[in-house]
Amino acid sequence: MKIPRRMPTKSAPTDQPVFPGFRLVSSWKGNLLIFGILIAIALGWFFWQVRYAQKTFTDHVAEQTRLLATVIKQHTDTSRSSIDVIEEIIRTFLYNSARFADFLNTVEPFSESELVAFAEEIGLAGIRIVNSPTHIVEGPTGWFPETTIDCPADASLAYSRDADIYYLALPGPDAGCVIVGFSAAHIRQLKEKIGIPNLIAVLSALPEIAYVRITPVKQDSAAHRLEPVVRFFRDDKQQLAEAHLFIDGHQLEVGVTATVFFQRLDQLWRQFFLFAALIAVFGGVLSWVWYRYQMEYVRRIQDYERHLAGEKEDAALGRASATITHEIRNPLNAISMGLQRLKMEGTELSGEHQHLVGSLLNAVKRTNDIISDLKRYAGPILPRVRKFDFTALVSDLVTLYKSNCREKGIGLTFASSGAEDIEGDADLIAVVVENLIKNAVEAQPRGGEIEVRIIEEHDIVRLSIENSGLDIAPDQLEQLFEPYFTTKTRGSGLGLAIVKRIVNAHNGRISLISPSPGRLRISVFFPKAGGRTAVD
Template sequence: MESEHQDLQVKSFQLVKLLSWTLLIVIIASSLGLSVFLAKHADETLLEKQKEFALLQAENLNHQIYRRFILPTLIGYGRIGLKNKEQMDRLDQVVRSTVHSFKVNEVRVYDPELTVSYSTDTDKIGKADLAGEFIKQVLDTGKPRYEFISKKSTLALIFDFHMRPGTMQLKIVYPLRSEKSLNIDENVIMGVMELTQDITEDYQSVINFERLILFTSSFSALILFATIMAIIRRADIVNEQRMQDRRQFEKELNQSEKLASIGRMVSGVAHEIRNPLGIIRSSSELLLKRMKDGDQTNVKILGAIHEETKRLSRTVSDFLDYARPRKIAMSALDPADLLDKIYMFLESKCRESNIELRCNYVHGYQVCADSDLLYRAFYNLIGNAIQAVEGDGYISVFIDETEGGINVVVSDSGSGFPEGIIEKVKDPFFTTKDNGTGLGLAIVTNIVESHNGKLRIGNNPEGGARLEIFLPEKKDC
């Protein structure tokens, strides 16, 4: 059931992540789409303005040609003949004076037969193959036409930071019309004018605006992307941490339930064993006293029985201590004082086993603890270390100040804990010794946790076991 609940949580979070990614993609796509729309709109607006301006230029040029060239020529010469150098020069002067302040690359005038009768590029005068369908349509309909000529695509222009003159041109084809004067009717189409204008500089401002829109949009999308990614990553970490905490809590809860069940069973069994074991122990001790000078064989048998009953009595006491730890009596104490007592009792044993007992601690730290229980916890750890070293080694005991309390560290030069059993050594009845009960570290764990502390088990980098007892700093005892 718990596993199904966890799977549901994981799936729900995955759905949230999917929705977040989808929302991010939609926002970025919308943002970029809006920027492209704005850039396109700005592009179209500028080109529309350029067409309106070009139309005004064409109308003005038409007016100037008609008033300053056609009428005076008809009055002076009776007809227009551009093969006459004087007429050609006069027309050229009118055209150039009209367009000189504007960026007009070329002006052409086509006659009704679609021959170039005038051009600012003199090499093209007289050619009849340059008109094309575009010119014919204007001549037939009498309506102006526009054409934008770009040497590069819009995308290429965005990345071209040094646009050369002539990169973007606007061509307007405008019918050369008469104006009402003398005996000439108004709006008679006499030919076609073609103006090619360089709008690169003006178009550059539009490209710059498009760049600004795209950069702002991309930068905003990038910030949004980074923000949502940070939120998703943070949510991922928090969710993973919560899942780990939940698994750890469930593991500890299951362990507590298991240990409680074992404790109840052990307590019942130990009580049933303790009374008859006490009778056997006292009876064997009494018989030993009576048969002190009797048959030595029987004395040895009784001695073995008495020793085994004492060992079993200690085991039963361990069972009861684990199953029902006694109520602790808190008082302020210095852990170094308890370690000094243990050192005094174990010094000779260590010396016999050629084990160096290093006491690298100082006095002065204060904790709230039950002196008897804490003494037993320290004694068990150091006693286990002596059994692990088995001679020609050392045991180091020191006190290290840490955040919120102190660490009492016991390390040795033994073989250490195999990696596969570190998580199991605190379980009751788990032991690697042939004659052990497996309750030593379980009892130490109960004692430490009853003091709101924590027992950490591991190995030294250089080898050997390392056990740390964390005890919180002294408060009101």
């Protein structure tokens, strides 16, 4: 098909504009239009920044509120379980003490002075032996506020608020019974320490937290508000963001200091007025220059804020770990010692209770390990640098794990080209190597193999640990270095994060690859002694 040619038209006269209507807009009006567009753009950018800052801070406050709600709920559940276990232990102790006292009284009736001595010897507040309604022996006198008490049909634990004691009455023959009591002062102090008011006081002392409140509400009013609702308050005295969240029939109110957010808003207002003034004064070219400058400025601000946010997070984590260590580790140690003593001396405990005590000891140990990992991750890493034999260190650790690997059906091999010296903190480097070998062992509960090699690459020493048992996708390997990320059923998820921090503190580098499906190879690079100062 042939396309017809367009017929030539007459050219416009030379005194006419190329674009009709171009001269309809005078130059000053055009400049004004440009300035108006630029100011409108600046205004739109300002409102976007305000909305973005508000959304970011709101999400931060909501996340903090959800985190605190989780902490409070888990703490409440743990406290209830702990008190139930402790009261069961007290009931068992009082029951056995009552049986023993009843047995001794059957052999030879107690006198009042003997009861006092016997109660002090086994740590009781007092003992009352009701041989009959008219024959009662008690020691010490007045330890129990109730002058008369009916002997119950079963031996159940009870609490007297007036005397602040736990007591148990063991029924005996002829309507008699043996009543023994145990001081509840320490238990009451423990309840106060692990109670919600004390937890709220600790949480309220955290950085950026102004207050934490919990109030009961009707269940039906909380049914449709399962996500935090954030509101902002600003006056001459305080600048706060308050979040409300309903948990288990209670309303959690968290006040977060919003000074930084409002300062950011004030800063955005000042920037907007400055932008508008500069655009109006300097015009098109300077507007373009200013735009480029602002883009760079925003980038620097974002980089600075990210850096500052990271430092604040590390500082907050450090303070939180110090608080956790101080507030939790001491009662944990006390509970652990008490449970150990109970396990050694509680020969009267049933097999089920012995198993329960062992489970509690394991739980306390796991909690203590998590606190130690958190403290190590949050604390600064300051290596004590000195030259040492890296090959010998790795060889010793491999030898240490060989018997354990043999029992689990894991083949552990080690190969090295010779002695390799590096400069660093041998203790911290040992933590790195031991963590990597331990993770490799735990990744293969049904047996497998681990290959440990030390390879010299010019002025770099590379430690390679390869094992089977990889159960995540290769594109998710880098997540293993993220804090609290773990594929194990038990663990804090801080092991590899701590390893990476130690390696970075030694100017080294660590990498993860999957050479084949189901296998993981971890490579750690350190500069050789006397060589380069850092690994690229």
